[in-house]
Amino acid sequence: MVDGRRACTHERLRRARSSLSSLVSAGTLFTYLDPALAKAGPLPSTNNMIEGGVNSQLRGVLRNHRGLTSVKRVKAVFWWCHAHSGDARTAREKLATMPTDADIDFLFSVYSASPSREDGGPEWGDRAVWEDLHHRDPYPFWLD
Known part of the structure; x- marks a missing residue:
């Protein structure tokens, strides 16, 4: 009993089942x-073929080589992409286009820097902001 009314014990479970x-x-x-x-x-059980096809393979490479430094992890991902791209170039030609350690360090420095506005807030588009993805009000956005 809640406020003199009958209430279900597992309300969230009942709502999920109803949904x-x-x-x-x-x-x-x-x-x-x-x-x-x-x-x-046969139809695929998902329409997101990149999650099971590419992203999970990349996560597997990084999981199997956990001791690599950040630079070497980036290179491992680049090498996996080059190796599975179907490109007919030789390994020597592919290595010539791979980023160097200096390139990777430069990209880390550029994208890890946090530009800020004069008022101290984050710049638009510099990274995902929690408030952009989650609403503070109790009502879901799809009810608007």
């Missing part, structure tokens, strides 16, 4: 399981 139920009945969730859509062939 999933309404999305499934509307046909907007698990659409890849629809047999009518799969007539031309």
Whole structure:
């Protein structure tokens, strides 16, 4: 009992179940399981092929080589991208286009510097700002 009213013990769980139920009945969730859509062939369970194809491979390379310095981690990512690009150039030609340690240090210094305005606030576009991605009000932005 809350304020003299009956209240569910697991209100958040009931809301989540209701939300999933309404999305499934509307046909907007698990659409890849629809047999009518799969007539031309199997559909992927996600539309974000870069997460499972490229990004997870890069994270795997960095995870397998955890002891590398930041410069060598950047070079490992560059080398993986060059090796899997399908480029017909030789390794010598690819190495000629790879960034040097000085290039990487310069990029780190440029992009890690925090430019600020006269009033001390961050410059527009210098990095993600928490308030840009999260709303302080209790109502979700999609209800506006």
